[in-house]
Amino acid sequence: SDVPVSNFLRTIIEKDLSANKFQNKRWAGKPGPLSMQQDAPKDLARIRTRFPPEPNGFLHIGHAKSICLNFGLARDYAGQCHLRFDDTNPEKEEQAYVDSIIDTVKWLGFDWNYGDSEHLYYASDYFQYFYEFALALIESGDAYVDEQTQEEIRENRGTLTTPGVDSPWRNRPVEESLKLFIEMRDGKHPNGSLCLRAKVDMASPNINMRDPVIYRIRHEAHHRTGSDWPIYPMYTYAHPLEDALEMITHSICTLEFEDQRPFYDWVIDKLIALGHLPKHRPHQYEFARLNLNHVVTSKRKLKKLVDENLVSGWDDPRMPTIMGLRRRGYTPESIRLFCERIGVSKADSRIDYNILEQALRDDLDPKVDRSVAVLDPLKLIITNYPEGQSELCRAPKHPHNPEQGTREFLFSRELWIEREDFMEDPPKKYFRLFPGNLVRLKYGYIVKCTGFKKDENGQILEVYAEYLPDTKSGTPGANSVKVKGNITWISIEHAQAVEVKLYDRLFTVENPDAGDQDFLELLNPNSVKTVQAFIEPGTEITPGARWQFERLGYFYVDVDPQDTSKMVINRSTTLRDNWV
Numbered sequence: 392s393d394v395p396v397s398n399f400l401r402t403i404i405e406k407d408l409s410a411n412k413f414q415n416k417r418w419a420g421k422p423g424p425l426s427m428q429q430d431a432p433k434d435l436a437r438i439r440t441r442f443p444p445e446p447n448g449f450l451h452i453g454h455a456k457s458i459c460l461n462f463g464l465a466r467d468y469a470g471q472c473h474l475r476f477d478d479t480n481p482e483k484e485e486q487a488y489v490d491s492i493i494d495t496v497k498w499l500g501f502d503w504n505y506g507d508s509e510h511l512y513y514a515s516d517y518f519q520y521f522y523e524f525a526l527a528l529i530e531s532g533d534a535y536v537d538e539q540t541q542e543e544i545r546e547n548r549g550t551l552t553t554p555g556v557d558s559p560w561r562n563r564p565v566e567e568s569l570k571l572f573i574e575m576r577d578g579k580h581p582n583g584s585l586c587l588r589a590k591v592d593m594a595s596p597n598i599n600m601r602d603p604v605i606y607r608i609r610h611e612a613h614h615r616t617g618s619d620w621p622i623y624p625m626y627t628y629a630h631p632l633e634d635a636l637e638m639i640t641h642s643i644c645t646l647e648f649e650d651q652r653p654f655y656d657w658v659i660d661k662l663i664a665l666g667h668l669p670k671h672r673p674h675q676y677e678f679a680r681l682n683l684n685h686v687v688t689s690k691r692k693l694k695k696l697v698d699e700n701l702v703s704g705w706d707d708p709r710m711p712t713i714m715g716l717r718r719r720g721y722t723p724e725s726i727r728l729f730c731e732r733i734g735v736s737k738a739d740s741r742i743d744y745n746i747l748e749q750a751l752r753d754d755l756d757p758k759v760d761r762s763v764a765v766l767d768p769l770k771l772i773i774t775n776y777p778e779g780q781s782e783l784c785r786a787p788k789h790p791h792n793p794e795q796g797t798r799e800f801l802f803s804r805e806l807w808i809e810r811e812d813f814m815e816d817p818p819k820k821y822f823r824l825f826p827g828n829l830v831r832l833k834y835g836y837i838v839k840c841t842g843f844k845k846d847e848n849g850q851i852l853e854v855y856a857e858y859l860p861d862t863k864s865g866t867p868g869a870n871s872v873k874v875k876g877n878i879t880w881i882s883i884e885h886a887q888a889v890e891v892k893l894y895d896r897l898f899t900v901e902n903p904d905a906g907d908q909d910f911l912e913l914l915n916p917n918s919v920k921t922v923q924a925f926i927e928p929g930t931e932i933t934p935g936a937r938w939q940f941e942r943l944g945y946f947y948v949d950v951d952p953q954d955t956s957k958m959v960i961n962r963s964t965t966l967r968d969n970w971v
């Protein structure tokens with residue numbers, strides 16, 4: 392594809408590579424995970440990134456940004472990217488999420504299998520390392536077992552303007568902490584009764600450095616390690632160690648973690664000094680997360696929509712999850728194009744949903760076949776066309792790509808047209824059907840509107856027109872009469888009846904996270920509408936099919952995962968940004 396646009400991360404990586412920063416670096420500490428020892432010698436001249444999801448939900452469009460960034464950098468600099476499950480928190484994690492994340496990253500077009508090495512990791516595989524490293528930190532006087540309650544620890548942490556207060560257990564003898572920590576590990580203490588804290592600096596201006604908790608007691612089964620561990624490491628302790636054990640070079644995370652970087656470095660530096668980690672160490676770099684208008688991108692909030700049945704599931708086509716977008720009709724290419732276009736920076740911003748839709752249009756426009764649908768049908772009767780007669784019309788499958796071939800469909804006396812293509816009393820510049828006006832029935836004849844019928848409520852029931860026999864598209868007389876309007880139609884006798892789902896924004900406001908209002912109250916009650924529509928005969932409805940229905944947008948045949956016999960046609964996006 393195109394030459395990638397540079398960004399601050401590329402600049403850093405290029406500088407590191409030209410300084411040979413990763414050349415000849417080898418695993419130098421105590422034995423690391425087996426896979427690391429195997430590929431450390433040959434791989435370290437390259438960069439190594441990782442995408443580290445917690446398996447507590449489905450991936451959303453924000454994660455796509457991180458996936459494209461991490462896997463994309465590894466690809467562009469001949470490095471490797473790890474898919475690592477950050478599964479250190481037993482409460483919310485499940486195997487089903489692991490499976491879905493694997494499928495999603497693959498579907499997006501990325502792979503952690505580099506031929507000689509497959510880089511799929513689970514942080515839970517490192518529990519023994521984390522534990523042994525914690526013992527080492529206790530022995531060196533860099534960690535202690537605290538007996539304060541969670542609330543006391545929080546209160547004594549201090550504020551931005553006041554220093555923290557030392558725990559009464561901060562200076563307990565090393566042997567005592569060791570003994571208690573081993574008892575914690577052996578399951579001898581109840582949840583919350585003890586915790587392990589790093590001994591850093593209770594007066595640090597950075598509150599994250601005021602003796603953060605690094606282990607807590609949780610008598611809770613883990614989806615992979617079962618009941619092996621009654622203690623679990625905290626994210627801020629585990630994450631730098633995961634990166635170091637996997638010999639990550641550039642650990643890229645979102646800006647919220649900037650204040651955590653000093654502790655990230657502290658953990659790694661301590662363990663390098665103690666000889667437990669290789670001297671070659673990862674560095675953390677932060678970039679701005681994706682904030683997309685009219686949706687929420689937080690797993691917690693998306694889960695709430697699912698749990699409260701406000702959507703049909705994580706993969707509801709209205710959801711900004713990657714699986715939701717996929718069912719809506721998004722392609723992997725369009726999501727990657729979107730991520731490329733939004734770029735990477737350190738400045739927080741919001742991205743308009745239309746940027747995402749435009750990426751889909753730009754991906755599909757040159758590829759997909761055209762067809763016709765009528766979503767809001769109104770009957771048009773060609774009163775001078777014989778009953779029972781029909782004739783073939785032809786149209787290109789793609790207007791700019793004749794190799795895609797032609798499509799054929801029948802014209803007859805009774806046609807479906809869009810209700811909005813007729814007006815009894817039109818405003819200026821309305822060029823479609825109204826009494827006395829001439830329009831082109833696209834790929835068919837020019838017709839002149841002669842009348843209409845309506846019911847007592849003013850609802851239009853039928854429209855009447857006469858066709859001009861010499862004006863059929865593709866014949867010498869096609870241009871003998873000039874008209875401004877060009878409308879789509881389908882022969883009623885030949886039309887295929889289908890159900891189509893039309894979508895609107897999921898939330899009524901650009902930023903549902905702003906303000907004090909509960910985000911659920913900002914849901915758009917009309918975010919999905921099902922219509923009985925008609926589509927061009929010959930349009931094959933097979934799972935995964937996509938078309939542009941002329942004038943209406945891009946559509947996709949989605950299979951309901953709950954009932955695979957059910958196919959639904961989703962509108963993926965309109966042709967233009969219709970949102971006002």
Ligand code: ATP
Pocket residue numbers: 442443444445446452453454456457477643644645679680681682688689690691
């Ligand atoms: P959420 O807030 O939705 O729960 P998370 O950051 O807790 O997201 P993780 O599973 O930990 O979810 O995320 C894995 C990776 O994806 C992290 O490196 C994180 O920085 C990145 N990520 C998550 N959300 C976004 C986003 N909106 N934009 C860019 N990257 C994101």
Ligand code: MG
Pocket residue numbers: 445
């Ligand atoms: Mg996270």
Ligand code: MG
Pocket residue numbers: 445690
């Ligand atoms: Mg989270």
